[in-house]
Amino acid sequence: xxxxxxxxYGFIQRALLAGVLIAVLCSVLGVFLVLRRLSLIGDGLAHVxxxxxxxxxxxxxxxxxxxxxSLPVVLLASLGILRLTEKARLSGDAAxxxxxxxxxxxxxxxxxxxxxxxxxxxxxxxxxxxxxxREEVLIAAGLFCVVMLLLGLFFNDLLAITFxxxxxxxxxxxxxxxxxxxxxxxxxxxVLAMKLVGIMLISSLLILPAVSALQLARSFKACIxxxxxxxxxxxxxxxxxxxxxxxxxxAMIVLINLLFFGCACSxxxxxxxxxxx
Amino acid sequence: MKRRVILxxxxxxxMTVFVLAGCTTEKAKPSTKLQVVTTLFPLYDFARTIxxxxxxxxxLLPPGMEPHSFEPKPNDIIRVSKAGLFIxxxxxxxxxxxxxxxxxxxxxxxxxxxxxxxxxxKAAAEDEHDHDHGDHHDxxxxxxxxxxxxxxxxxxxxxxxxxxxxxxAADPANATYYRANAATLKVRLTELDQRYRAGLQECAxxxxxxxxxxxxxxxxxxxxxxxxxxxxxxSESEPSAARMAAMVRQxxxxxxxxxxxxxxxxxxxxxxxxxxxxxxxxxxxxxxNLGRDDFQQGTGFIGLMDQNLxxxxxxxxxxxK
Numbered sequence: 001x002x003x004x005x006x007x008x009y010g011f012i013q014r015a016l017l018a019g020v021l022i023a024v025l026c027s028v029l030g031v032f033l034v035l036r037r038l039s040l041i042g043d044g045l046a047h048v049x050x051x052x053x054x055x056x057x058x059x060x061x062x063x064x065x066x067x068x069x070s071l072p073v074v075l076l077a078s079l080g081i082l083r084l085t086e087k088a089r090l091s092g093d094a095a096x097x098x099x100x101x102x103x104x105x106x107x108x109x110x111x112x113x114x115x116x117x118x119x120x121x122x123x124x125x126x127x128x129x130x131x132x133x134r135e136e137v138l139i140a141a142g143l144f145c146v147v148m149l150l151l152g153l154f155f156n157d158l159l160a161i162t163f164x165x166x167x168x169x170x171x172x173x174x175x176x177x178x179x180x181x182x183x184x185x186x187x188x189x190x191v192l193a194m195k196l197v198g199i200m201l202i203s204s205l206l207i208l209p210a211v212s213a214l215q216l217a218r219s220f221k222a223c224i225x226x227x228x229x230x231x232x233x234x235x236x237x238x239x240x241x242x243x244x245x246x247x248x249x250x251a252m253i254v255l256i257n258l259l260f261f262g263c264a265c266s267x268x269x270x271x272x273x274x275x276x277x
Numbered sequence: 278m279k280r281r282v283i284l285x286x287x288x289x290x291x292m293t294v295f296v297l298a299g300c301t302t303e304k305a306k307p308s309t310k311l312q313v314v315t316t317l318f319p320l321y322d323f324a325r326t327i328x329x330x331x332x333x334x335x336x337l338l339p340p341g342m343e344p345h346s347f348e349p350k351p352n353d354i355i356r357v358s359k360a361g362l363f364i365x366x367x368x369x370x371x372x373x374x375x376x377x378x379x380x381x382x383x384x385x386x387x388x389x390x391x392x393x394x395x396x397x398x399k400a401a402a403e404d405e406h407d408h409d410h411g412d413h414h415d416x417x418x419x420x421x422x423x424x425x426x427x428x429x430x431x432x433x434x435x436x437x438x439x440x441x442x443x444x445x446a447a448d449p450a451n452a453t454y455y456r457a458n459a460a461t462l463k464v465r466l467t468e469l470d471q472r473y474r475a476g477l478q479e480c481a482x483x484x485x486x487x488x489x490x491x492x493x494x495x496x497x498x499x500x501x502x503x504x505x506x507x508x509x510x511x512s513e514s515e516p517s518a519a520r521m522a523a524m525v526r527q528x529x530x531x532x533x534x535x536x537x538x539x540x541x542x543x544x545x546x547x548x549x550x551x552x553x554x555x556x557x558x559x560x561x562x563x564x565x566n567l568g569r570d571d572f573q574q575g576t577g578f579i580g581l582m583d584q585n586l587x588x589x590x591x592x593x594x595x596x597x598k
Contacts, residue, residue: 006522009521009522009525009553010553011550011552011553012518015518111339111342112339112350124543127545128545130516130521130546130549131545131546131549133548133549239518242517242518242519243519244519245519246517246519248514248515248516249515249518250515251515
């Protein structure tokens, strides 16, 4: 298959563009989330989005407008996860589990109470990387700019609370505010990106590039750079491999990320022969 | 203070849920009529016609839901166990029907497999995506058989026969009444078939392209249309980039003006394909299920199929007589 021919399709161009933006975004956020033991927050918030979309559909709000319902609900849920870890002294995975289960339960109950919908909810909830519209590329670009800008602004504080929250607090960082910023940026990205490329891709891009980069990186900045690079490469490679092998695109991107992770693990063992765990 | 507010909110929510739950249980008054539970919409509609005033017919699937996303609730199982007649389409379409029946005392429950005696068609037999997807994508419908049998109206008439036989066995006292209603239904199905035959006779193109999963195979075969769908028979399967591109080439080379998409499902992929090739998207109803509004308006199977015919005639540029 000729590369130029592959690139001649508009949907491939948009998939590459929006896919790379979202991949870099998720990979960078992922480094912070993995280190703060909130890796599964993507899945958790996706379930909450399911619940909130059910609210929107029950009021006959479809398509783009349902975001106006989903977004505040999911933002609140992300803060809820954070408060649960602080107030109830739960670990991140338990807090995410609670919020995620409640989100999906609320959606199912609302679906029963509402007496069904005019459309199939699940088919509307998740996008597909091959069906991104022009407007959605702009949404992805906007999201990318906003999240990157805010991460840049709060970078030093985020770094401080990620490695030692106590120390950060003592040295005057507003830890609660910074944690809230992190989870709310995640919530924003999950809600918007899920509609574009589907949840499987989002949650894998939040985890896999970050854990691979953590195997190799010597500094935090290098780690973020490596994660972003892997996210980016996996999307581009995934789209082309999916074209050549004729297999579903998002699943292929996830597998390529796994491959990168395997390589990163082996590479670390080779580089540090003395203490190979 | 904060806690009290939360408590009040929770109480209000709990009360609303109980009131709503109360509403739904009130509806199920005990009745002497034959209680019939059906799974999908075509069966519901046929059973409603055949049962007339002497049976109470309900549908298991909530409006709008794809049959694959469905999971029976405890209440659904209770409804089936209290019914006198349970009708499902076939084991390819509702793999969960068997698991409902397993847990139920079946002595007084008559079970109808509406697809009994119908010659099943292999899903996407000679199509390009047959070997693309292979069997692993089709495990939802064992053996990759196409379960959408009601979209061949000859099959629909056979299904009406099967349903009528079930009614007669469950309630022999009213057998002649049910038989008369089934006969009327079959006449209407035959008329529908004739409308399709006549309406799809002279068309500019016989290529029927669908940007979704394989649904309309039976319909296309009956009226001699060449049907191609983006993905295989399982609604969970996702297309690959190569399959999308192949579909784009197919749309361009066949010169069609319209791409079809299925009602109830998100038309994202169809719209992407249409945008790529500059064709328009037309909706067809697979009739597995209805949207809530259509359901409340009492829309029937034959009405839906007439809408489909109008859209097919538009999409294939047929001469309308």
